[in-house]
Amino acid sequence: MMRFIELIRSCLTDVKEIMPWDLEERQLANPDLLIVDVREPGEFATMHIPGSMNVPRGILESACEWDYEETEPELVKARDREIVVVCRSGYRSVLAANSLQVLGFNNVASLKTGLRGWNDYEQPLVDQVEQPVDVEDGDDYFTTKLRPDQMRPV
Template sequence: MKNFLELIKHCLTEVHELMPWDLEERLQANPDLLVVDVREPDEFAAMHIEGSINVPRGILESACEWDYEETVPELVQAREREIVVVCRSGYRSVLAAHSMNVLGYTSVVSLKTGLRGWKDYEQPLVDAEGRPVDLDEADVYFTPRLRPEQRRPV
């Protein structure tokens, strides 16, 4: 049985990653690039990369296909577009990119370090209304908050 990080490592045998500075360059070079944020809607509303679309990980596979309640037409029609999948830390995006590769997307990569790394590289984030997010406030948001019951028993 694999644990979470072993599953990520396995998927990385088939998924490519790029660093935040590479995404910055790709966004400048390719205005058609699609950034897919697979975090939950409340996470996306708090802060995201301007112009990205929110397709939560839990509905991704059906959002990639026609005739489902979750269908996202822009995503279905993007099978040949350059796509960068993002999440908070770069793990969910690896799983999502792997699924998209299996579903026939031809140019999908995951943002290594996720939006946390994007913020650390001092790249802009916006909130649900499109207002810039203060990067110091983003630091607080990205700080892990484990509850005692979530920690491994001793």
């Protein structure tokens, strides 16, 4: 049986990762770059990279195709655009980038360290009404909060 982190590592043989400063450079160099945030809508509403598109991981594959209720036309037409996939920590985005590549997207990368790293690099995040999110609020949001029942038994 493969564990979660092993699944991520197995996808990394095919998925390119970029760091937050690389994304900043890519945004400046390519105004057509598409940032796809695969977190859930509530996570996206709390904070996201300005101009990013929210396509939750659970509907990503159908959002990439015509004729589904989840279809996102901009994403369907983006098979030849540069795409950077983001999530909270950089794990879901690896899985999502792998799926996009399997579905024929040609220029896909995952944001290593996710939005947590983006916030640590002090890059802009906005809330659901596009108002700036304070870096310290981001720090609090991205701090892992595990319940006791979520921790490995000793």
